[in-house]
Amino acid sequence: MxxxxxxxxxxxxxxxxxxxxxxxxxxxxxxxxxxxxxxxxxxxxxxxxxxxxxxxxxxxxxxxxxxxxxxxxxxxxxxxxxxxxxxxxxxxxxxxxxxxxxxxxxxxxxxxxxxxxxxxxHMGPYLGPDVLEAGIDACVSSWQRFAPNTIPAGAKAGGNYLSGQLVAREARRLGFGEGIALASTGLLSEGAGENLFLVFKGALHTTPVSAALLNGITRDSIMVLAREAGLEVVERDMPREYLYLCDELFMCGTAAEITPIRSVDGRPVGTGKPGPVTRRIQDLFFGLFDGATPDKHGWLERV
Ligand code: PMP
CATH class of the missing domain: 3.30.470.10 (Aminotransferase class 4, branched-chain amino acid transferase, N-terminal domain)
Structure with missing residues (x-):
């Protein structure tokens, strides 16, 4: 740096x-x-x-x-x-x-x-130079997120990132671009520093705030933009194997922006390449910054 x-x-x-x-x-x-x-x-x-x-x-x-x-x-x-x-x-x-x-x-x-x-x-793409285009290979972490009423996942506190470090460092050590954690229930939670969206039949499915995750502002922005574009968005608990069965998968966050995931635990996601819904969401999101997507909600605050 x-x-x-x-x-x-x-x-x-x-x-x-x-x-x-x-x-x-x-x-x-x-x-x-x-x-x-x-x-x-x-x-x-x-x-x-x-x-x-x-x-x-x-x-x-x-x-x-x-x-x-x-x-x-x-x-x-x-x-x-x-x-x-x-x-x-x-x-x-x-x-x-x-x-x-x-x-x-x-x-x-x-x-x-x-x-x-x-x-x-100045910081470029968080998870690597060409990841927004190419996507990353992810793995499910052997580390789970905090159980309810232990450490509040909804606070963005320094101590929470001990968990994130375990997830991210394990993934990198095993040669993956990022790790995905399960909640203490065994159901899907989120990435080390990113929320998750799975695509099934053109609809976006994201894990709920009750799944030990940070309620991401990028996640919220995507839900709003997708619904305004006529896409269905569902917040719901999902089992681990849905990562292997969904048509498309991406991570999102301020640092990661919208990073496609092309494989999980060695299994290709869909065709193994970022799919059309992921591309659409990237276009809507990045369109906010070149004017292609109207800033209807006053999200752009001038320096
Ligand atoms: N989950 C975790 C654990 C994070 O650290 C982040 C990054 N802040 C996110 C999700 C995404 O949140 P946001 O979109 O608000 O950056």
Whole structure:
């Protein structure tokens, strides 16, 4: 990664190297951070951040779950996002706002200060250079997602990504592009950092929020765009073998965008190539950024 020059930290844009954390920070020891991944795109109206307000509201929701008071409201964080993009002269960016329990007191319930940073840098496709076109080979992980009422899957908290690391690192070690996790019920959940859509007979089927997953903003956007385009969208529990039997399969997320999956556990998905519904969804989604898809919902927020 080429580090950008500037970063936003506790209300100020400062040199990247100066945004440091003490080794005794609570967040480092106990995973007590909440964060977001957000992308901006070059659009005909100028650079726009995709669903910035929704992402920052989710950051506040994640913090609420952990009873972590974030000292900046959504508006102040939105300004921070814009400021750090501008300070780094980026034409498009991946933004990473993070609020974390810092230094102060000791122990799990310590009321430490909550510090906030926002980094922004250029990032291409998350899962590899040509994956949006070619798709990836995925596997089902030997690691399951958290059981209900253990670690809240609906919070985007740093500690959750211990699970994600196990899933993603196992998949890479075995030579796969990404891992898919099952919920503690044994039913499908989501990818290490992506939600899932399966296509059966032209309809989109996605796993429900009760299946230990993060309620993705890309997932929501796809459901809205697909329904507006007249496609059927169903949220439902599905067994593992549906990954092998569906006509098409893709992952989605801010980082992964819309990444087709061409095989699971060595079995080809459909024809083994990204199919027409996946392509349609990619066109609708990426069309938001070149103007081909009208931005009916005000999802593009200008830098
Ligand atoms: N699930 C997990 C575990 C994730 O980390 C992400 C990425 N934030 C997603 C799903 C997709 O969420 P979104 O579309 O909001 O980026």
């Amino acid at each position: 080429n580090y950008p020059e500037h970063i936003w930290h506790n209300g100020q844009v400062k040199p990247w190297a100066e945004a440091t954390v003490h080794v005794m920070a609570h967040g480092l020891h106990y995973g007590s951070s909440v964060f977001e991944g957000i992308r901006s795109y070059a659009t005909p109206q100028g650079q726009s951040i995709f669903r910035l307000t929704d992402h920052l509201q989710r950051l506040h929701a994640s913090a609420k779950i952990y009873d972590m008071p974030v000292p900046y409201d959504v508006q102040a964080l939105a300004k921070g996002c814009r400021d750090v993009i501008r300070a780094n002269g980026l034409e498009r960016a991946y933004l990473r706002p993070i609020a974390y329990r810092g230094l102060g007191g000791f122990g799990l319930s310590a009321e430490t200060p909550v510090d906030v940073a926002i980094a922004a840098w």
